[in-house]
Amino acid sequence: MSEAATPTFDFDPHIYKDADVVKGLQEKLATLADEIGRPVKLMHICGTHEHEMGRFALRDLIPESVEVLAGPGCPVCVCDNEYINMAIQLSLLDDVIVTSFGDMLAVPGSIPLEGERRGDVRMSLLDARAQGGDVRAVYSAFDAAQIARDNPDKEVVFFSVGFETTVVAVAAMLKRGAPDNLSIIEANYYTPPATHLLPELDGFDIEGFILPGHAVTITGLRVYEHLAEQGIACASGGFEPVDVLASIASLLEQLRDDKAIIDNPYSRLVKYDGNEKARSELHEVFELGPIRWRGIAEIPESGYKLRPEYQKYSAARKFAGRLDQRALAGAEHPKGCRCAEVTLGQIRPDECGVFGKLCTPDAPYGPCMVSHEGTCRAWYLYGMHKEKLNVEVA
Amino acid sequence: MSKSPEGDTPVAESTSTRSSAVSRYASVRLAHGSGGKLSLELIQDLFVSTFGGNELAELTDAAVVANPGGRVAFCTDSHTVTPTFFPGGDIGRLAVAGTVNDLAVMGAKPTYLTAAFLIEEGYDMDELERVVRSMKATADEAGVAIVAGDTKVLERGKGDGLFINTAGVGFIPDGVDLGPSRIEAGDKILVNGTLGDHGIAVMSRREGLAMGASLESDVAPLNGLIEQVMAVAPNVRFMRDVTRGGLAAVGNEVVLNQAWGLRIFDVAVPIHDIVEEYSEMLGIDPLLAANEGKVLMVVPDDESEAALGAMKAHPLGREAAIIGDIVKKPEGVALVETAYGSRRVLEMPIEEQLPRIC
Structure with missing residues (x-):
């Protein structure tokens, strides 16, 4: 695969908040959909994309024959139970402070929440905090390191979750010298190997991928060439409405012309080879290994694990003797929850039996309704499961 | 009360550097909420002297106020914010403005406020004073009088610094009907x-x-x-x-x-x-x-x-x-x-x- 092709339609990637540009793209999509003349399914693999789809109601602007599904794009939704259970156990130890991103704190693992009335409800870090655990939300790994410096008589654990973008900052923090009382739970995921698997799933009928704009600034686009080689159209996608629509236009254009390349309409930020400096720093600290994706499978080479010289920062190692190892594993999702299928784009959130009934953002049941990156939450909050909002004025 | 909060209030030896302080104490003690001598001192030296007005200075069990007429709008709101002082304001301004606004959006003319303080033992006295002055400044800006109050001190660890409750009374002019x-x-x-x-x-x-x-x-x-x-x-x-x-x-x-x-x-x-x-x-x-x-x-x-x-x-x-x-x-x-x-x-x-x- 050579360099990215330039979209043939008239599009200046630097004008990204212009309503006229959006209108132009909307018309372009309608024309392309007509030219293709059959229903088409596309997928994005980034929680922020689904959020923007909701916030700007972008499905209103896309032709009806084009369906855009959300794939595995929510790092806290695919974060394995084992890590959540580990963080909960650690937070309940007297001498341990557990830190993580706000989003991670609310996601349940598999430890049952005693005395809960709503059914099969599991404990999250917030529940652990309510039971006396010292759990703190942070904005970055550097904040966790600072907490460790400020609390030399405590052990501070950073629950490191996220995709390529977040793990870079963790590597930078560890490389610059972290305090000895800091350790991390290694729950960072690398997405390309998971996208390898998607086309092998039964009934897979996605014809194009919107590549995750943030993550590919680090990884580059080359790592997705396997998709194009399998005949699936690919285009980088930014997060403004213009970016998302331009990405869809690129995919439709490829489908119309019966080709599959790696296009880069989000070229104002994404380079085909990504950010080599960030990657080299990342790979000094982490190496790829197998990791379990919650409800999906263990996928080889898809998890960032500390290299041997950094394993003194591994919480799993440091606390091996103090963790109840048997209690770490557990049923992946509560009864009736179809998060795994939602995560893989096999069903829409409103096809899950508990969506909007037993499972709502104020009383979430599965991880996809808890996390702000989760597809179910975005659907519920932005009313994407509801009928189109037709306005009648006075 | 004739004493000004900026004035020459006597200051205890141990805190002689705090020349503008109204209290002999650098921080709030349990006794400041006990109803005894220290309570009275705090009420008179800080609250009454800052908020002013006859209704409050009487120190009666309830404020007796004039009724300018119209339907009465009556509301209450409790306030807690971290940090206590933030860019553009503080908990005191928040507590007064919040209740004034609740009355005003009903079409009422906000007129009287009460202020109740729940203070954690050890709370910095200067900080409390700043909050109280900020309440007074905001009340003046809104044209309302703080006519009654209450102070309770919570044992250290049983309250997060400072909580303020304000209740407010306003009068709705005839013909105004919002909903x-x-x-x-x-x-x-x-x-x-x-x-x-x-x-x-x-x-x-x-x-x-x-x-x-x-x-x-x-x-x-x-x-x-x-x-x-x-x-x-x-x-x-x-x-x-x-x-x-x-x-x-x-x-x-x-x-x-x-x-x-x-x-x-x-x-x-x-x-x-x-x-x-x-x-x-x-x-x-x-x-x-x-x-x-x-x-x-x-x-x-x-x-x-x-x-x-x-x-x-x-x-x-x-x-x-x-x-x-x-x-x-x-x-x-x-x-x-x-x-x-x-x-x-x-x-x-x-x-x-x-x-x-x-």
């Missing part, structure tokens, strides 16, 4: 300025994020602005102060079970540049962020321009805007229309907003 039932399709929706300033300013200070440094909370009493608007737009249908949960919370409360819908045009909503940047960076929606000096008004179409003009003429309404309208359908729904013509539900906030990961 969601008066709203009709075609009415316009106005706000008096940029949304989300308070929430983002407090969050940036609490989390130590530098980019919010030049942003200030909008906390302010709005009764003056509201009076000015009602003078030129007497048929204002409904008002509500936009506080926690932001525009999204108010919008959803207003439409609940109504036979009309509320439409917000997102490009028309005034948002401060810093709030916009910060929100985009952290994945927070400014429509859900808190305000403490903003009012949402539903105004008949033919009075909307006059109302907007009156808002803009007031210092607290320079960036006022018409941000939406009341629509016949969809019923009972608050929606946002984007610059691109697409529409989404304006979601009801679920919990405090936390920054997303990526």
